[in-house]
Amino acid sequence: MAVSLVTGCAGFIGSTIVEALLLRGEHVRGLDNFETGNRENMAGFLEQIEFMECDLRNAAAAAAACKGIDFIYHTAALPSVPRSVMDPRTSHDANIEGTFNLLEGARAASVRRIVYSASSSAYGDQPGFPRRENMVPMPISPYAVQKLLGEVYLQSYWQVYGLETVSLRYFNIFGPRQDPSSPYSGVMARFILQMLRGEQPTIYGDGEQGRDFTYVDNVVAANIAAMHAPADKVAGRVFNIACGERHTLNETYRVLAQLLNFNQEPAYGPPRAGDVRDSHADISAAREAFDYHPAVGFEEGLRRTIAWYKQQYAAPAVK
Ligand code: UD1
Numbered sequence: 542m543a544v545s546l547v548t549g550c551a552g553f554i555g556s557t558i559v560e561a562l563l564l565r566g567e568h569v570r571g572l573d574n575f576e577t578g579n580r581e582n583m584a585g586f587l588e589q590i591e592f593m594e595c596d597l598r599n600a601a602a603a604a605a606a607c608k609g610i611d612f613i614y615h616t617a618a619l620p621s622v623p624r625s626v627m628d629p630r631t632s633h634d635a636n637i638e639g640t641f642n643l644l645e646g647a648r649a650a651s652v653r654r655i656v657y658s659a660s661s662s663a664y665g666d667q668p669g670f671p672r673r674e675n676m677v678p679m680p681i682s683p684y685a686v687q688k689l690l691g692e693v694y695l696q697s698y699w700q701v702y703g704l705e706t707v708s709l710r711y712f713n714i715f716g717p718r719q720d721p722s723s724p725y726s727g728v729m730a731r732f733i734l735q736m737l738r739g740e741q742p743t744i745y746g747d748g749e750q751g752r753d754f755t756y757v758d759n760v761v762a763a764n765i766a767a768m769h770a771p772a773d774k775v776a777g778r779v780f781n782i783a784c785g786e787r788h789t790l791n792e793t794y795r796v797l798a799q800l801l802n803f804n805q806e807p808a809y810g811p812p813r814a815g816d817v818r819d820s821h822a823d824i825s826a827a828r829e830a831f832d833y834h835p836a837v838g839f840e841e842g843l844r845r846t847i848a849w850y851k852q853q854y855a856a857p858a859v860k
Contacts, residue, residue, distance in 0.1 A: 549617030551578030682815030716757030756842025
């Protein structure tokens with residue numbers, strides 16, 4: 542039976558991919574170094590996978606993790622634009638060295654395909670919406686550069702070594718298990734937890750920046766579809782994975798506040814260094830190549846996400 546490796550299997554997106562693969566009856570190996578991943582995210586499936594505690598910055602460990610593997614879902618990374626602005630070297634080592642070591646391991650192990658978690662931050666602040674994959678990347682933050690370099694490396698390994706690679710540019714993913722507790726956490730997770738706790742969220746900038754917020758199950762479905770699509774449709778290519786809608790932060794705040802019965806106004810702070818102003822995807826390339834459709838829309842995704850955070854954090858005692 543084919544074996545899939547999920548890097549970052551204790552993370553928000555990685556753990557959700559593992560669950561979906563297990564539901565499909567697949568054999569899964571997972572790796573994580575717990576730098577941002579959380580053991581609790583694996584509680585529901587730890588017994589059902591082959592787990593390796595492994596840091597991809599270690600080339601030998603990355604090579605060992607690839608042995609006997611057919612498919613790799615590469616979600617492991619040190620995320621966050623502001624983290625990369627504060628400490629670019631640590632992000633660089635994790636995101637670039639880690640991806641390079643994995644590619645080398647995959648090449649040596651004759652892995653059939655790698656699907657990589659790339660980032661919409663690659664587009665930067667250039668004009669022209671919605672974003673299409675043929676636009677010239679203009680990354681701003683170190684994180685955006687790192688994620689883009691990963692894509693370029695994957696394309697090279699396809700062209701030079703024939704290793705099938707696919708890059709999925711995610712646009713602001715949210716959903717259950719996204720860590721809300723760090724200053725580097727995604728805005729949706731932060732705002733939901735703050736509202737549940739009665740704390741006043743802060744919007745950085747004027748709140749009119751737009752994001753193409755995308756529920757995590759859409760991303761998981763895209764990963765699996767991209768993994769099994771014919772090579773002539775996907776190998777060596779880059780695809781936007783989003784909802785194809787733009788929501789401002791002010792609007793998102795209002796929707797969340799309404800769903801959570803939260804009556805306070807937001808605080809406004811200075812804009813964050815490295816932030817892009819707007820983000821909005823054209824998702825037609827993924828639709829044409831592997832029939833991608835965002836099955837869960839913005840509001841339905843928010844409802845599901847809020848239900849999960851309420852269960853985890855709201856009662857009886859706030860953690
Ligand atoms: C970026 C990338 C995304 C990537 C993610 C990884 C873009 C368009 N998106 O997301 O592809 O996966 O990094 O971390 O570059 N904000 C607040 N208050 C808060 C927290 C955030 O106002 O408490 C604001 C931010 O300033 C930003 C927006 O919310 O304008 C979204 O921030 P965040 O959720 O961190 O994601 P991005 O940096 O947009």
